[in-house]
Amino acid sequence: MPVSAAFASDNAAPAHPAVLEALTRANTGPVPSYGDDDITAQAAAALREAFDSPDADVLYAYTGTAANIIALSSAVQPWHEILCSDIAHVLIDEAGGPVRLSGAQLTWLPSADGIIGIDELDRRVSSRDPVHHSQPRIVTITQSTENGRVWSAPVIKEFVDHAHDLGLLVHVDGARVANAVAAQQVAPIDAVGDADIVTVGGTKNGLMFGDAILVRRPEHFPGIGFVQKQIGHLASKHRYVAAQFLALLSDDLWLRGAGHANAMASALGRGLEGLGFSLASPVEANEVFVRLDPLAIERLSQSYQVHQPDHGEPVWRLVCSWATTQDEVDDVLATLG
C-alpha cells in the first residue's frame, strides 16, 4: 500500500465535486477574457457579500503565496517595513517572495503560535526614526494561524483596531480563514476584523486552484492590479477561477467543508492525547501538532506522509481537509495505538 498523503496537507485533497461541476458548466465559449464576464461578476458579488464588504475589490491569484505577495507588495514602498509573526507563512514558506517583490524588510514579532500581542506592535512602531530606519507600514497576521490556532473575534478586532491607531495597515492571510470562521461560528467579517485586505483561501478548501484577494480599502492598494499582472496572476480565462469561488461560496460549501475538517482534526487531536501523545498547540482549527517519539514517527511514516515544521523539534503536523474521513482518522490512531 502506498504512503497516503491524507494528512500531509489540506492541499493534498482533490477538488470538491461541486467545484468540478462548476468548471464543467463554465466551459462554454467564447467568453471575453481578463474578467470581463458574468461569472467573474457574480463571484465578486458573492465574496463581497460573504464578507459584508460592499466596497471591496476582488482579485484572484493562482496560489496563496501569490495572493499574499500581491497584497503585501502593493501596500508598501521599499523603505517600508512589513511586520509579521515569527511563524508566518510569508516569512518562512514563501522562499523570500514577499521581500523580493516588495523590496521591503520583513520583520517578525514574537507570538503565541502566531497570535501577536498588541504591545509588540507598540514597541516596534515607537522605536523607528525616519530616513535611517525603514518604516512599519503593514502588519500581516494569519487566520487560522500556521500552528492551527484561531484569532477569536474580540482579539482580532482589538488587534486590527490598534494597528490602525498606530497608522498601520492590516493584511489577513486567510489561506485557512474558513476554518477560523467555522470554528467560531461567527460572521466571516468578524473573523478578520476590520482588516484592509484579506487573502481568502480556496486551494486548501476544495478548489483545484485559486485564492482570492479581498481589497477592503482599495485606496491603500492603488497599484494592486498592476502587481497582479506583473507577476503573471491575471488569468486570461478568468471565468475558471471565478467559477470555482462561486461554487465554493454557494450554500456555504466553504464553511461546511471547513467545519468538517475542523471536526476531524479535533477528533484526531483528542485521539492522540488519549493514546498518551502530547499536543504542541491546542487544536482550534484543522491542524494537529503532536509530539511523537522516534518509534511512533517511524511507524506512522510507513502509512502516512507527515510534515515536520522545524527539523530541530520532535513535532509533526497532521492536517485535515473537507475530504478527510473518519476512517482515515481512525486508521492513524490505530497505527499509533
Next chain:
Amino acid sequence: MPVSAAFASDNAAPAHPAVLEALTRANTGPVPSYGDDDITAQAAAALREAFDSPDADVLYAYTGTAANIIALSSAVQPWHEILCSDIAHVLIDEAGGPVRLSGAQLTWLPSADGIIGIDELDRRVSSRDPVHHSQPRIVTITQSTENGRVWSAPVIKEFVDHAHDLGLLVHVDGARVANAVAAQQVAPIDAVGDADIVTVGGTKNGLMFGDAILVRRPEHFPGIGFVQKQIGHLASKHRYVAAQFLALLSDDLWLRGAGHANAMASALGRGLEGLGFSLASPVEANEVFVRLDPLAIERLSQSYQVHQPDHGEPVWRLVCSWATTQDEVDDVLATLG
C-alpha cells in the same frame, strides 16, 4: 445578440473537452502536493519527448506572462540586459513584469513583424563595455510572433546558433508555438531551434490555464525553481496543471487544434483580401492583422470584439483558435462584405 469574443483572442475559447475530461479523471485524492505525483511525472516525460529534449526540466506557470518572467528572470543578473524585438509581448503586454522581476534592462531590437535579423544581434553585442554598460545575456524571440508570423526552421536555427556564438542565451516565447509547428509541419524542436529555454503555451491552445517552461539547458537557470515559487507559480495541487498538458500532448491534440486555428485564420485572411481589405502582415499562423476603414470597423464591432494593437494605426487583429468554426469565419466575412 451580444458581441462575440470569438476573434478577440485565442484565450477567449473554452477548454477542449479532452482537457476537461483529464481534469475530471485527475480529481481523486489525496495526492502528494507540489508535483510529487504520477501525472506530473507523465506530463514532464511527454513534454520532453514532444520536444526531443530528454535532459530538459519542466515547470509550469499559471499564465504565459508568468512563464516568460520566470524564464527570463532566472537567466539574468540585474546588470545584464535582455534583448527582445520591438513588438515583443514581454516588452509591451506584461506591464513591465520582466523588468521588475529581473531588475535588468530590456532592450528592443528592430524586427520585421517580430523576426529579428542576426546583424541586429551583432551590432548590439559588439558595442557594450563592462561596468559602465549593462551586459547582454539573453535574447527572447516569439514563435509564432506577436504579429502572426512564423520563424521558419532554418531561420530560427541560424538565429539561435548565432546568438550562442555571441555568448547569448536564447528564450523562445512559445505562447503560440504549436501554431508555428503546425504551420511548418516540422518536428517541434525544429520550430524552436536549439533554444535554451522555451515557454510552451497551453492557455491559448485549449487548456483552462497553464503554460509550461521547458528548461533545455538547466545549468543556465540554476534558481528557476526558486523564482517560480517566489512569485507564486508553484502549484500545490500540481496534478491539475500537469493533467491538462498530458491531455494536450496526447494524440497530437495540441498540433491538431493549432492546425485548425491556422486554417481558419488562413481562410479568414483570404476572405478579407477578397473583399478588398489589405492585410498588415502575411497570415502564417492563427492571427490576422487587417486594415479596416472606419465604416468597416464600426460594423464589425457591433458583432465582434476585436483588438487594435496600436491606437495610432488603423489595423485590427482577429485571432482564431482550436474552437473557431467555419461559420464564424463566414459570418465575419458576411458582416464586412
Next chain:
Amino acid sequence: MPVSAAFASDNAAPAHPAVLEALTRANTGPVPSYGDDDITAQAAAALREAFDSPDADVLYAYTGTAANIIALSSAVQPWHEILCSDIAHVLIDEAGGPVRLSGAQLTWLPSADGIIGIDELDRRVSSRDPVHHSQPRIVTITQSTENGRVWSAPVIKEFVDHAHDLGLLVHVDGARVANAVAAQQVAPIDAVGDADIVTVGGTKNGLMFGDAILVRRPEHFPGIGFVQKQIGHLASKHRYVAAQFLALLSDDLWLRGAGHANAMASALGRGLEGLGFSLASPVEANEVFVRLDPLAIERLSQSYQVHQPDHGEPVWRLVCSWATTQDEVDDVLATLG
C-alpha cells in the same frame, strides 16, 4: 611623455582651488552629522537661489549616476515607465542602475542628439492601456545633452510644459547644466524649464565629488530621502559635499568655469573643422564630437586619451573643462594638423 587625460572627460580635471580652500575651511569639528550643520543650510539656500526655486528641497549624491537614480527611482512605481532619449546617460552609461533601483521599464524615444520632440511624447503616452501596459510617469532629458547639444530656453520650456500637460513629471539630468546656462547666458531656471527635479552637476564642473538634486516639487518625490539613504548617498560628514557646492555657487564660479570650458570646446571645434575634419554634432557646450580617419586617431591617441562613444562609428569625443588651457587645445590641433 604619458598620454594626457585632458580631453578624455571633464571629470579628469582636478578640483578648483576655491573648492579645495572651502574644504579646508570646513575641516573643523566636531560638527553634527547628516546635514544638521550651517554649511549645509547655506549651500541649500544658495542652490535654491541660483535656480530661483525657494520651495525646493536639496539633497546630494556622490556621483551624477547616483543623483539620476535617486531622482528617477523616487518618482516611480515598478509599473511605471521612465522615458528618455536614445542617447541618454541613464539608458547607456549607468549599467542599468535606474532600472534595477526603480524596477520600472526604461523606454527610449528617438531624438536629435538628445533633443526629443514633443510629438514623440504624444505618440508614446497615447498608446498605453492600464494593467497590461506599464504607465509612462516621468521623462528625463539631459541639459546639455550627451552629444554636447543645448536645449534652448524656449524649446525646453515648451517640452516641459507639454510633458506636464500629458501628466508626466520631468527630470533634467544636469550633469553639465552649467554649460547649458553659460552657453545661453540665461537665468539657470530658464535652462531647465519648469522641471520637477534637477540633477545639478558638480563633479564635472570643478568639485572633488558630488552632484546635487534640486527637488523643485517635493510632493512628487515623497520617499526621496529614504532612497538616498538606502543606496548609501546620505553622507554622515555632510558638510564636505555642501561646502564644495557653496564654493561653486559663490561668485558664479560654476558659470565662469563652464563658460571657459565652452569657449575652449568652441575653439577646438573650429580648429578641427579648419583642419578639414567634420563634426558629428554642432559644438554648443563643452564637448566636441569629430569624425577622425584611422591615421588621425592613431596619431591623436599617442598623446591624448579620447573616447569613442559607439564602437561602430568613427566618431571621437573631446571634452573641455574649467581647467582646459588654450595650450592644450593648440596642441591637439598641432597634433592633427
Next chain:
Amino acid sequence: MPVSAAFASDNAAPAHPAVLEALTRANTGPVPSYGDDDITAQAAAALREAFDSPDADVLYAYTGTAANIIALSSAVQPWHEILCSDIAHVLIDEAGGPVRLSGAQLTWLPSADGIIGIDELDRRVSSRDPVHHSQPRIVTITQSTENGRVWSAPVIKEFVDHAHDLGLLVHVDGARVANAVAAQQVAPIDAVGDADIVTVGGTKNGLMFGDAILVRRPEHFPGIGFVQKQIGHLASKHRYVAAQFLALLSDDLWLRGAGHANAMASALGRGLEGLGFSLASPVEANEVFVRLDPLAIERLSQSYQVHQPDHGEPVWRLVCSWATTQDEVDDVLATLG
C-alpha cells in the same frame, strides 16, 4: 555655548590633517578617471598589505552603508538569505537598503551585543529546505560591534571557519575595524578572521568620506563592480577617495587614531562608573553605552548631543574618535558629576 557633537558619533569629527594634506597633494590634473591612476593603485596595494591579502580586490564606496550594501548584494541571489545579528547596522540603520538592493531576506540571530554564537548558525542553516525556504548564503558580523564590543581573534576565527564549514560566506562590517585591531593589538587580518569580504571604515576614522571594500575572495562576488556602478559609487575622480585611504594607512595613522579613540572611551567609561552610572555594555572599543537617569540625561543634553539607540531603554551612547580630547572627556564627567 552651542551643544557639542563631540560624542554624538565618530562621524562628527573632522578629517585628519594628514588626510587633507593628501587631498591637496592629489589635486593636480588632468588624471584618468574611474581608478586608472597611480594613487588608486598605491592605495589598493596598501590595503592588501595591511590585511595580508595579496589577492584581494579593492573597491570604495561613499559611505559605510553603501559598502555594506554593495558587499552583501553582490553575494546573493534573491532567494538567498542574509544572516546578521539582532543589533546589526545593516538590519536597523540602513533604512532597509540591503534588502532593497539584494531582494533577499535579512534574518537576524540572537547575539550578545552583536557577538553571535556558532550554535545559532547551526540551528538556522539546518532547518532550511530548498524551494519553499530561502537559502542562507552569507552571514555578516560587525567588528567592533554596534554596541562597542570586540570579537576577539580566536572567537572570530572560530566563527568564520564554522560559517565556511556550513557553506556560508562571511562579511565583516568593519566600519570600526580599526578600533577592534587597536584594542587587541593583533594583525588586522586576525581581527577579521578568514572573512570573504570586509568593509574597511574610513569615514569614522579620520577621512572626509569613503569606506573601502576588501574583496578577499573575488570569485564569490563576480558582479561587485557592476553593483558599485549601478548604485552610483564608482567615483569618476577616483584618486580623491584613494588618496585618503593611502594617507590613513601610512605610518599606521588608522591604528593610532583608533587607539586614541579607544583610550578616550575607556577613560570615559571608567569615569562614568566612578560617578555611579552603570554601563550597559563593557567598553572594549571607542563607544560607551551608559544608563542615565532623567536628571542626568537632561543635564548632559544641554552641552552634548547624545544618541539613544532604543527609545524604550534608558541607555545613551557616547562615541570617541581620533579627535576626542581628554578635556572633552573630563568635561562630560564634570557635567555629570
